[in-house]
Amino acid sequence: MSSNDDYDKLSKEEREAKDKADREREAREQAELPYQWKQELGEIDITVPVPPGTRARDLNIVIQKKKLSVGLKGKEKIMDGELPHDIKIDDSTWSLEDQKLVYIHLEKVNQQQWWAHVLTHHPKIDTTKIVPENSKLSDLDGETRGMVEKMMFDNQQKQMGKPTSDELKKIEALEKFKAAHPELDFSNAKIA
Template sequence: MAILSEYEEDQKPTKPSSSGKPFNAALDPSNPLGFLEAVFEFVSRESDLFKSDSVVRDVNALVRAVKEKVDSEEKKRREKAEKRASEERARASASVKEEKKEAEAESEKTTDGKKAPNKGNGLDMDNYSWVQTLQEVTINVPVPPGTKSRFITCEIKKNHLKVGLKGQPPIIDGELFQSVKVDDSFWSLGTSALHKTSTKALHIHRIRKSISVLLTKQNQMEWWKCLVKGGPEIDTQKFDQRQKSMGLPTSDEMQKQEILKKFMSEHPEMDFSRAKMS
């Protein structure tokens, strides 16, 4: 038994002897590989790690795992930063849109409460719209599909207009801003197609019917501020500002052109080939 005991003692693994030197290397951010080299040298002195045949594979696996962890954390950090930046851009965009909306709403009114005119120097109302030239006023009143002419009531008087559907409250009923030439004014029922085109065919989305009323002004040298008295008024100066920005004639220039046209029609014997508007 003594011999066996001695044999067992001989078979016990021996622990590597420690050098007794503490690890005292410091990490220099400019030379991280130098720090790793010091770590590996310390581990090689204090353990049998580098005596293993798989040490290179094991260390590579460890480095790979750390690298994947770092990449994953960096990806999450970038995604978080991008999300924060996207949210900030969205908030900024919403703020700009809100400011633009407020500015547009503010521009729709002048200091005296008048509204900015539409592109036709008239006004878009909830249930109809109107535009004008110096000579005429054109009103467009949308009506339900299937509406027939016999369902419509339209009374055009010198100073009054009434438009609507029979059996229903009138859509327009009021004293006109200025008098009109009744004999030169009329109404009609028309249709317009709201559609979009594709490379293969024309797709009709909806057919809209509307009453179109044309009023010929008595005074053809003045813009109307409203369609009917008591209704919303437009700021006709806004029209001139828009026309000027688009390189189009202002109301004053258009008025001068109309005066010249009228004078030319009344004097066909005269030569106006060199006439210029100033």
């Protein structure tokens, strides 16, 4: 049985409690990382604290298509590993602020994909629970909001291997037709 099936069997209160516990665990795991990060669909921004007084020439930073490394020359790296997805190297940058913070900006190649983590060996976040800051559903007009909610529902259904809203409508229409016409044989009926 998949964890999605288990989740579906929980009551609304149990789901809320599980979601809250998952968010708290994620927050703890992310707080333990040697950096902070946030993302939008097209980009990732990372802040890496370094010892006060650090100069740019003291840093060893490597930004590659699927790799990121940040460290001080001659010392153990602060972060080093594989990125989960490709980035646009030419549009990705780093800077040192106030000689104590390294800001790294990564442009995603796929600008329609949330990242579960920055480095593949670090703890993941649940990308299905991301609500973009700059576009809350409540800010959208009724028709657009309905369309976005339908897309979100359909995407969630597909991920769980369940029928989309359109498929559910077809199933419902077929069931009504079957009930209205019990004399017909629907044993070979297929929903396309």
